[in-house]
Amino acid sequence: MMKQTDPAPITACTISRDVQNFDLLIEDMEAALGEAWGDLGFSEALAFIGQPEAASLEFVAIAIDESDEADLALLGEIIALAQQADIKSILIAEDVSPAALHQLLRKGADEFVPYPLPEGELQAAIDRLKRPAATITAPATSAPLAQTTDGDGVILAVQGLAGGTGATTLAVNLAWELANVEKAKPPQVCLLDFSLQFGSVSTFLDLPRRDVVFEMWSDTDILDEDVFRQALVTFEDKMRVLTAPTDIPPLDMINSEDVTRVLELARSHFDYVIVDMPTTLVQWTEAVLSMCQIYFTTLELDMRSAQNALRVKRALQSEGLPVEKLRYCLNRAPKFTDINGKSRVKRMAESLEIGIELQLPDGGRAVSQSCDHGLPLASSAAKNPLRREIAKLAQSLHALGKDDAEAA
Ligand SMILES: Nc1ncnc2c1ncn2[C@@H]1O[C@H](COP(=O)(O)OP(=O)(O)OP(=O)(O)O)[C@@H](O)[C@H]1O
Numbered sequence: 001m002m003k004q005t006d007p008a009p010i011t012a013c014t015i016s017r018d019v020q021n022f023d024l025l026i027e028d029m030e031a032a033l034g035e036a037w038g039d040l041g042f043s044e045a046l047a048f049i050g051q052p053e054a055a056s057l058e059f060v061a062i063a064i065d066e067s068d069e070a071d072l073a074l075l076g077e078i079i080a081l082a083q084q085a086d087i088k089s090i091l092i093a094e095d096v097s098p099a100a101l102h103q104l105l106r107k108g109a110d111e112f113v114p115y116p117l118p119e120g121e122l123q124a125a126i127d128r129l130k131r132p133a134a135t136i137t138a139p140a141t142s143a144p145l146a147q148t149t150d151g152d153g154v155i156l157a158v159q160g161l162a163g164g165t166g167a168t169t170l171a172v173n174l175a176w177e178l179a180n181v182e183k184a185k186p187p188q189v190c191l192l193d194f195s196l197q198f199g200s201v202s203t204f205l206d207l208p209r210r211d212v213v214f215e216m217w218s219d220t221d222i223l224d225e226d227v228f229r230q231a232l233v234t235f236e237d238k239m240r241v242l243t244a245p246t247d248i249p250p251l252d253m254i255n256s257e258d259v260t261r262v263l264e265l266a267r268s269h270f271d272y273v274i275v276d277m278p279t280t281l282v283q284w285t286e287a288v289l290s291m292c293q294i295y296f297t298t299l300e301l302d303m304r305s306a307q308n309a310l311r312v313k314r315a316l317q318s319e320g321l322p323v324e325k326l327r328y329c330l331n332r333a334p335k336f337t338d339i340n341g342k343s344r345v346k347r348m349a350e351s352l353e354i355g356i357e358l359q360l361p362d363g364g365r366a367v368s369q370s371c372d373h374g375l376p377l378a379s380s381a382a383k384n385p386l387r388r389e390i391a392k393l394a395q396s397l398h399a400l401g402k403d404d405a406e407a408a
């Protein structure tokens with residue numbers, strides 16, 4: 001039943017068991033297309049898509065929830081048929097298992113958006129469909145991954161104890177400084193954005209997000225060197241980066257096993273693996289904590305950071321996790337000359353019973369400008385005090401690793 005009565009051509013269709021279950025989708029379709037769309041049931045869609053009347057369709061939005069998982073085969077057929085007819089498909093899914101999603105994406109669905117639809121996400125997906133293919137998927141790099149001699153690179157994780165405390169800034173710039181730490185024999189560096197939903201590494205380095213990243217996370221059983229290599233993008237020939245997926249994945253899409261597999265693969269091919277963690281503690285935080293050598297946490301000199309630091313420390317201790325791997329980094333730390341600020345840092349450390357080993361200075365607007373321009377500080381503001389401090393950190397970490405290697 002096409003609801004369209006207007007002679008204007010229909011450019012899109014929703015396909016679902018009952019579109020009334022997806023009222024946000026109806027709203028967003030209306031906002032994006034006005035009246036130029038129709039609605040079909042599953043079997044209607046199968047019959048319609050092959051017909052000449054379907055030629056005006058640019059895309060179909062297939063909305064499903066968990067009860068549709070029984071009809072996966074049928075859904076797969078619809079997607080495949082659309083693909084044959086050169087019609088793009090957007091999958092809109094509520095509470096659908098990652099395995100089912102993965103299967104449908106493999107059948108050729110072009111975009112995935114979770115339901116309830118986040119503000120503006122349907123429009124964003126439609127816009128992406130309209131972009132020429134070349135800008136959606138970056139050309140795959142064919143360069144093989146470097147093989148380190150011993151296959152056990154150093155894993156360094158970074159997590160913010162509160163949002164916006166500079167975790168990503170530290171992760172990105174530390175990775176870049178490590179990649180440049182030694183001219184003669186630069187270490188192989190891989191930066192992993194594990195902040196899957198809102199990861200901003202790709203923005204900070206102005207890198208494209210690859211569609212394969214979502215696929216990689218949704219099925220790590222098939223993860224091998226090849227899949228991993230395709231998911232990575234290269235930054236200035238010197239560093240490999242796993243960005244967050246293009247589409248926001250459900251929080252429970254990945255578990256400790258997935259994370260462990262990715263880290264193992266990364267560590268076997270790179271000297272340094274830097275992980276940008278989400279701000280929240282997740283089910284797989286423990287996996288990263290147990291595999292990494294150092295777990296940096298960023299905080300600022302305020303109540304919010306202090307309270308979170310205390311809570312994180314207690315949570316990890318109560319689980320018997322290795323809190324000794326934590327390194328607290330005070331970002332936007334008071335200047336050397338700020339006596340009052342210095343004593344506040346001291347009191348904070350004492351009251352939390354933590355050592356604040358690292359203090360990162362405020363680098364001013366140059367830092368956020370550098371992020372916005374998609375460049376590491378070394379390239380855009382080499383003399384920035386924050387950059388200097390992170391470069392020093394990279395040098396001392398690298399020297400430490402060398403000492404260990406020589407001692408061994
Ligand atoms: N030391 C600093 N000096 C100046 N600006 C900074 C500094 N550290 C971070 N910033 C700026 O603060 C903003 C937030 O930093 P960033 O995104 O790295 O934090 P985050 O902890 O990763 O945040 P989120 O919780 O969103 O992941 C960015 O615009 C960054 O450029």
Ligand SMILES: [Mg+2]
Pocket residue numbers: 167168169195200
């Ligand atoms: Mg971040």
